[in-house]
Amino acid sequence: MKPVWIVDDDRSIRWVFEKALTRENIAHKTFSSAPEALEALEEEQPQIVISDIRMPGQSGLILLDKLKERCPHVPVIIMTAYSDLESAVSAFQGGAYEYLPKPFDVDHAIELIRRAMNENATFENMAMEDNLPPEILGQAPAMQEVFRAIGRLSQSNASVLITGESGTGKELVARALHRHSQRAHKPFIAINTAAIPKELLESELFGHERGAFTGANTLRKGRFEQAEGGTLFLDEIGDMPADLQTRLLRVLSDGHFYRVGGHSPIASHVRIIAATHQNLEQRVNEGLFREDLYHRLNVIRIRIPSLRDRREDIPLLSRYFLQKSARELQVEPKRFTDNAIQFLKGLAWRGNVRQLENLCHWVSVMAPGMSVDVSDLPEDIKTPAISEQTEANSVLSHNWQSALEREVSSSLNQGEQGILNRLITDFERILIEQALIHTGGKKVEAAQLLGWGRNTLTRKIQELGLEEDKSTNNGA
Known part of the structure; x- marks a missing residue:
């Protein structure tokens, strides 16, 4: 793992x-000046840089500029x-990830470093593996499943x-599936079947x-x-007219098609990736989508989670x-x-991702300062916030309960024994990990949030082996 660099003359x-x-x-190196750090940059790159802003000779802002030239994705x-808040604004304008006011709380500093490490690791993995376009980002378990599916389908x-x-x-x-398939050197053609009038879609x-x-x-x-x-990527396949569904099924069945007005069959060697926001099973039951075509398309299904x-x-x-947005607008x-x-x-x-x-682009154009708070957001985002918060809480509650139901049902169907003990262990592990993340590793506060005493939390951590997990992860 690349080290964290600390640059401070103190x-x-x-x-x-x-x-x-x-x-x-956490692996780390320390430097007493900006030139010393820049010299080391000739030999290796850091994972994160924490630099003082005022140092003899070259300042932290000069170091920031030079780091951004050589390592644009390294968080600084x-x-x-506290008296240097104007300098902090300059730091943000120069591309700083965050600023840490002195005197600082050590736990807060470590939490900030870990947050930067997690985000930077995602970007580095994407670039290193070259297996996903940068827009497909995600650390959530549901997105990791999508990434794994793309990998499995590469052959x-x-x-x-x-x-x-x-x-x-x-x-x-769909583009990622194509780019990592054996067809990557051939064309990727996308068409939104719902955006083209029925009378033109056949010819299209x-x-x-x-x-x-x-x-x-x-x-x-x-x-x-x-x-x-x-x-061939067929977006919004659920809106395809019935007669074209029949023609598409024929192509998928025998590998040939006819141009409109044509009499000679044309062989087709195309992989079909279809997409829809609709419930195709329901449309099949309603007679709006051919069941045989549905089964032809639904060989492998990938569900993209909502935001x-x-x-x-x-x-x-x-x-x-x-x-x-900043790159497109040529601003900081x-x-x-x-x-x-x-x-x-x-x-x-x-509207999901x-x-x-769109909100981030609006903010880049319209927000007055470099640091964007709730008051700087557009009114149409803020107005429904209360009702949306209630809805969000309801959705979250429903989602985890539904997921638990599916997990229990799957375990029962597989004949698993001791399901309750396993699920309670997983449940406590998640609660403890999230509480510690929320409190920046402060066990007393985490125990209070969970309704336990500190001794209970400590015992649970030992029983679940969380201290060992933490050590292993940090050393990875």
Whole structure:
């Protein structure tokens, strides 16, 4: 693991960080000046840099500028005295991840470092593995399942059905499936079947011969021919008209199709990835979608979670979208305050990730300062906040209970013994881990939040082996 760098001319500050990071099993190096750190940069890159803002010679802001030139994705935390808030603003404008006011609480500093480490690790893994476009970010368990599915399907040509609400990123997943398939060197062609009028959709998919209908003055190849050897992504497949469902089924069945007005069969070697926000099973039952076509498409299904089901990804996603908007606008990236992030986590997000991206772009253009608080958000986001918070709480409650029901049912069907003990252990582990994350590792506060005494919490941590897990994870 790359080390955390501490840059401060104050020996006592370096000593405090050395002790705290050693205790947390976090690899680190310390430097007494900016030039010393920059010299070390010739040999290796840090995972995170924590730098004082005022140092003899080169300041922390100069170090920040040079780090951003050489290692743009490395988070830089700037330490500053309370009297240096103007400098802190300059730090944000220079691309600092966060600032740490002096004197600081050591536990808060470690929590900040861990947060930066987690976010940076996600970006580095994406770049290193080169297996997902950067927009597909997520640390939530539901998104990890999506990532695993993309990996497993890399050697498969099976048809895939992607389901999920509008705005969850279904096309991004389809593109990732193509990019990591054996067809990656061939075309990826996408078409939204709901966005094209019925009378034009047939020609759009299968092409037409010259003179096939009025206005068909030349031969035109359709999307199937354009995607030959590659992948054809059919978005909103649930809205496809019935007669075209029949034609699509025929292509999937025998591998041939005819252009509109054509008489010669054309062979098709295309992988189909379909997507929908609708319940296809229900549409089949209602007679609106062919059951045989549904089974042809539903060979492998990937469900994309809504943003409500992965709220823990909101900080990571918002940071990425703010940086993306800043690049497009050629301005410095803004950041959400902790209060704003907590507020955003409580919203219903009916538009999902697309809605969050739009909000980040609005903030990049309209928010007055570099640090964006709740008061800086657009009114249409803030107005329904109370009702949405209630709805969000209800959804969250329903989601975890439904997940528990599915887990119990699956375990019973597999004949598992001792289900209760296993689930109670998992339940207590999650409660303790989340409480400690929330309190920055402060056990007394975590015990109070959980309704236990400190001794009870300590005993539970030992019984569950959480101290060992923490040590192992930190050393990974």
